[in-house]
Amino acid sequence: MKSWDQQTHRQRTRILTVILVVFVLFLAGGYYGGYRLAGDKVPRGTTISGVEVGGLTRSAAITELEQRFADRGRAPIAVQVERGGQERSASVRLGEIGLAVDAERSIDAAGAEASLSPVWLWNYYTGGSEIDAVVNVDEERLRERLAALSAGLGTPPRDGAVTFSPQGVTTTHPATGEAVDTGAAREALTAAYLGGDDTVELPIEPVEPDIDEHDVREALRNYATPAMSAPVTLVLGKSRIRLEPRQYADALSMVPHTGELVPAVDWTELSQLVDLAVVASDPVDATVVIVDGRPQVVPAESGLGYRPSDVVDAFLDVITSRGSARKVEVQGNVVEPDLATSEARELGIEEKVSEFTTYYPHADYRNVNLGRAAELIDGTVLEPGDGFSLNGIVGERTVENGFTEGYVINDGILVRDLGGGVSQMATTTFNAMFFAGLEDIEHKAHSFYIDRYPVGREATVAWPSIDLRFRNDTPYGVLIKASRTPSSDSAQGSVTVQMWSTKYWDIDSRTSERYNYRPPRTRTLTTPDCEPNAGWSGFDVDVTRVFRRVGGGTIDHTELFHTSYTPADTVVCEEPGRYN
Template identity: 40%
Template structure:
């Protein structure tokens, strides 16, 4: 067979060559198809091959594709297509999401109302304009708050409240949002929203404080005291308070919507320790605290500190959520000193008195005793102890006086700078009452800048304080009351302070003019309502000396007051003419307590005080005394 014949016969394999070992990538597809379709080698007719020819070197047969191979070829093509679908979906959803974001800020949901105003479907700008039109005129209306029987009315601006239309529209959905729920709500939702407020916190707090003064109920904390050496419990009770935050929240719901009254919101304030905890403290602290005296070991001495020495200073009080004992060192000082006189001596203050017409200082003296501050701290742990453990080991130390010799010398009390005296007829109640008041004032020392108060120094005029009943002026008439005549002590003291140049802080002339006193320059007192007060405005101390020379059947009584210091002012007094005269009427009194009196003319008068130093006028002051007219009082019925 010729070589040309072999080439043309499709049933014959080509001659082996280097180029036929590996198929060329550019092999014609028709040749490849023919190769795929050529019959098995066993079916081929015999071919003469050269000796040594190896037909295995021929291109290996190509296995025809099966259905499974075709399926495997389709799968990669499918896998290459699905990422495009996912990407397309993400792009579409992202576009919808971004569009939703811009949509949320374009208009409000269809069924939206703000403080009762319909703003559904409006753009934010139009919604704000509608709120201004409909709610703006109502902002000046008063707000009324009630709780129980209490009622308060405020103008909204006085509470620091004003409508914030922009914030109100934003809160109702008028601003853009990335929240998908807000996007859905813009399409299908809608609700009623309260008005948002601009709040001036200072004004709101001030209004809340005004309400709280009436509404708040202070919490009653658990407490144990020892009024007579035995524990007495104060039961806890809830308190009540109104807060700015609570009031504001209530206002948000009703502001510009509700008419009428607003219920004041309050919150309960619970005590730190309840009744059960109080009972535990009573049994574990209070009862053991008074079970026995406390033994004090001081040096070689051993004494018992009685329960009565420390219980006046002892409390078991609430601290946070527990009860703890507390001892007040100041309240402990007095009883402690009295109870431990066997250990030391009390400190003695310096004293200044007038002896033979001159001031004399009695030196102070330090004491030796226990320190109240130390005792207050170390006594607490042993109050719940028993047996040998109920004891303290302490050291007695020096106790300095409160008013030392050096303090007394520094006051510069060296001479009499003013004095005054008044007189009264022989009256026993005046002897008693004026003598008692004078004894309480005598020896009073005013340091520079310190104020004198008649009520504080003399105290209440009662039988327990050593006073009896006597004549006083009430409502322009003379009646009987405790302390009658004490105003003469006040008048005499006032004049001594007047001429010493002390500051007149408070004084009131009698309602009726009494001729035994200097015109316009006198003072009355009435416990709790009318006081005499003056301040030592000089750079030196003031010692007040006061005493009474009692009246008797042969002489009138004399009230004396002197001021001792270092001379600072020269005082000159003056008085104007009387003016604005007035007269009373005639009153008939059939009561058993009636005291007849003649008519007394009323008038005004000015009192002058001139302050001089080294002959030069430094300042002047004027005080006006106003005297009312006194009615003529006739005891009995009016004439027919």
């Protein structure tokens, strides 16, 4: 009996083992087949933010999601706000304001993978769900775009202000503004991106001004009201300048700074009021004058200057004070002259080194113009290396500058113009420079020869194109003295220019014979300003300047001046239409 039971047990065990093996083989085959069907795919029935990707491979699902959201990003949507029962709207593209889908992370979150897990296989065939895509946000771009939308859809706050005018102080009351709520707008735009919406309602929040009522009251109490309460007196050296509030009001302002109103002063306005431009009294350079035939140094004088910042600071220090405290002395600074007394003495201006005089026939315009030119040139001091410009010193020949109309040479004939005759001063100065041995920089002879001038050794000027320029290339200073003796009906006038220095060169002048003569032509003019003239020939001439060291007989070097004079045309004046 026991033997039978053992035999039966063994048979049952073999049967169960066979059944178990068959079952395992069956499961393995089905499992492997399911894996091959579902491996590396998104579970069936899966939708990501409205985009169906279920059953797609991972790469195909990523491509589908990217394409669909790219379309959403390019499509314009309307963003709108509601204020006071009225709507304002604008159009934006979500892809341009910093929103972008992260397709890979979104597909991975949906469960796209290759797995032998029975649970995963079960979910693949029986699962599927609606999930939101993963969205990346470019926060900087989003903030910039929302700020732009706020400017167009919201209302900026109005800062309080304090302004000044001659009539008094005016205030601007602050006002609360409205702007797009950035945090809530971010969520609303992201939801619209995920949902494919074409309209988004953006929430609005109040925005307080930087300068509120408290700031305005403080500005009035601490600055504006006392600033306009009474005059301010500035003491600058010997000057006392009283400024009334109505005068300086336009120079005052209050500007926002770190959440409050602070004072500001317009220096240009204030400087016009006090009528000074940094320097209250100009320095006076040392100079050299001739007294009883001897050079004497006139001492320099320092000036008194004021820095604009010092004046503004002093003004601000007392503008909120009361009573006598509204007067302030501004500390100036000494302004030294360009040429000090000691420097003038070191120039070595000890003797007259050259002198030249030219004469002219009587004409009132010559007396005026030559006298004015001499006045402007007289006393000029050239330090070693300094240049001289007659146009630069004399300036434009205008009525305001003291000149009158006279005759000048233009296109080979005499015509009337302001400053006529000044060229005689140029010729005289050129010759004084010539015999002082100074360096010639620029000079131009008259176009035709004028016999009261030394031939080949003369110069003309015209504003502003033709100038007489030379340089003091000696180691000593040069004082230029210029004077004019007026002409009269019975006596000719003269112009004299002297150069005072320490003699450095002995100068000789050698003049060649005239050559290459050219005859004049005759011109008949019928213009109202025609001036008759008896012509003469043109010619060439050479002048040589010979340099010798002072006290020495040997020639150091020479300088050649070549002049080519054009003929002076004979001018015949006729009445207009005489030969018609």
